[in-house]
Structure formats: C-alpha cells, structure tokens
Amino acid sequence: MxxxxxxxxxxxxxxxxxxxxxxxxxxxxxxxxxxxxxxxxRIDQARRFRTQGRSAGTPWPKPSDTGERxxxxxxxxxxxxxxxxxxxxxxxLWEGGRERLRPSFVSKSHPEHVDKRRSTSQELGSxxxxxxxxxxxxxxxPRELGRHRIxxxxxxxxxxxxxxxxxxxxxxxxxxxxxxxxxxxxxxxxEDVRRLRGR
Numbered sequence: 001m002x003x004x005x006x007x008x009x010x011x012x013x014x015x016x017x018x019x020x021x022x023x024x025x026x027x028x029x030x031x032x033x034x035x036x037x038x039x040x041x042r043i044d045q046a047r048r049f050r051t052q053g054r055s056a057g058t059p060w061p062k063p064s065d066t067g068e069r070x071x072x073x074x075x076x077x078x079x080x081x082x083x084x085x086x087x088x089x090x091x092x093l094w095e096g097g098r099e100r101l102r103p104s105f106v107s108k109s110h111p112e113h114v115d116k117r118r119s120t121s122q123e124l125g126s127x128x129x130x131x132x133x134x135x136x137x138x139x140x141x142p143r144e145l146g147r148h149r150i151x152x153x154x155x156x157x158x159x160x161x162x163x164x165x166x167x168x169x170x171x172x173x174x175x176x177x178x179x180x181x182x183x184x185x186x187x188x189x190x191e192d193v194r195r196l197r198g199r
Contacts, residue, residue, distance in 0.1 A: 028120065029120070030119065030122070031117055032173070033169070033170065034115075034117045034122045036169040036173060037124070037166060037169060038108065038115050038124060040162065040165050040166055040169055041124045042107070043165075044056075044162040045102075046102075046105075047159075048105075048155070048159075052089070052091055053154055055159055055161065056154060056157050056158070056159040056162075057159055057160070058154040058157055060091045060092070060151070060153040060154075061091070061151050061152075062088040062091065063088055063151075064084065064087075064088050066149075066151040067148030067149050067151070068141075068146070068151065070146050070148060071145060071146025071148070072145050072146050072148060073087045073088075075144075075145060075146075076090075076094075079098075091151075092134060100112060101126065101131060101134070104126035104131070105125070105131075105155070112126055112128045114126060114127050126155075131155060134151075134152075134153050135152075135153070135156055137149075137150055137153070138150060
C-alpha cells in the first residue's frame with residue numbers, strides 16, 4: 001500500500017493563533033473538531049484543483065510549458081476529445097472515471113481519500129501512489145506518456161485563505177468547548193462562598 005500524502009497542521013505564531021492555542025490548552029480530545037477541519041480541507045483542495053494551484057499561491061505550470069508538451073498533451077487531448085489549450089487549463093484533471101487524484105483529495109467517500117482521526121491528531125490527504133510524485137515534482141512519466149520529467153505541482157502547501165478559515169473554525173470550536181466547560185462548573189451562591197471561606 002502506498003504511503004499516504006498527508007498534511008499536518010500545527011497552529012503557532014501570530015497573536016490570533018496564540019489566542020486559539022490558549023483557548024484549547026488542556027483539551028485532550030479534538031475529535032469533535034476534525035469534521036470541521038476535514039470539510040475546510042476538502043473545500044480548499046477543490047479550490048486548488050479548480051484554480052490550477054493559484055488559490056494556494058503556487059500556480060501549476062501549464063503542460064505546454066513542461067516536458068509534457070512533447071507527447072503527453074497530445075495523448076490527453078485525444079483521450080478526452082479536447083483542444084491543446086484545454087489541456088493547458090486542466091493539469092492533473094481528467095474525467096469520466098479516469099480521474100483519481102482530485103477526487104482523492106476532495107471527496108470523503110473516495111477510497112483513496114485520507115482522513116485519519118485520533119483524539120489529538122488528524123491526517124488529511126490522498127493515498128493515490130503518484131500524489132507524492134506530483135507534489136514533489138520527482139520521477140518520470142511512463143514510456144507511453146513520453147517519459148517526461150514530472151512537473152512540480154504543489155498539492156500540500158497551505159494557502160493563506162485556508163489558514164484563516166481553519167483559524168476561524170478552531171476559534172469557534174474552542175469557544176464552544178470553553179462554553180461547555182463553563183456550563184459544567186458548579187455554581188456557588190454567595191452563601192456557599194461565605195461558608196467555604198469560613199472553613
């Protein structure tokens with residue numbers, strides 16, 4: 001089985017983030033947060049594929065600007081029945097049952113989607129074997145696709161927008177946790193306080 005391509009998030013740094021860390025300090029079970037972070041992650045990944053990496057701040061190279069221009073773009077255009085210009089606008093995107101990479105990042109029901117939840121950690125990503133190859137820009141395409149060098153197209157860098165959205169989710173969740181904790185604290189009347197002080 002392929003090693004999953006995963007993203008880990010550690011909140012640290014700027015003041016708002018430190019505040020969030022402060023709010024959740026002492027929490028030993030984050031499992032009620034994970035559905036929110038997973039949803040945000042899938043939305044961010046869908047945006048990344050739709051914008052060809054621009055939404056994450058690292059636009060993907062067009063196939064015609066890489067080694068893919070020698071053979072791969074013609075193969076893909078013929079298979080999908082699209083123009084070469086359309087191939088340039090669809091790096092890493094296929095359709096009609098041929099697509100694995102995008103669905104593995106954006107669909108929680110895809111068999112290669114990774115969302116491993118533990119009480120204090122979560123792994124999100126894809127177990128598609130070639131996801132890491134594209135993310136790192138390593139290796140070569142198969143012979144039938146021209147043996148071009150695989151272009152580097154970031155799949156795991158974290159966008160500013162995603163950070164903001166994630167921070168908002170964590171802050172909201174932490175507020176709810178703090179509110180629940182406060183509602184479980186015993187309330188004492190002024191008489192109770194006087195009695196306790198008298199001991």
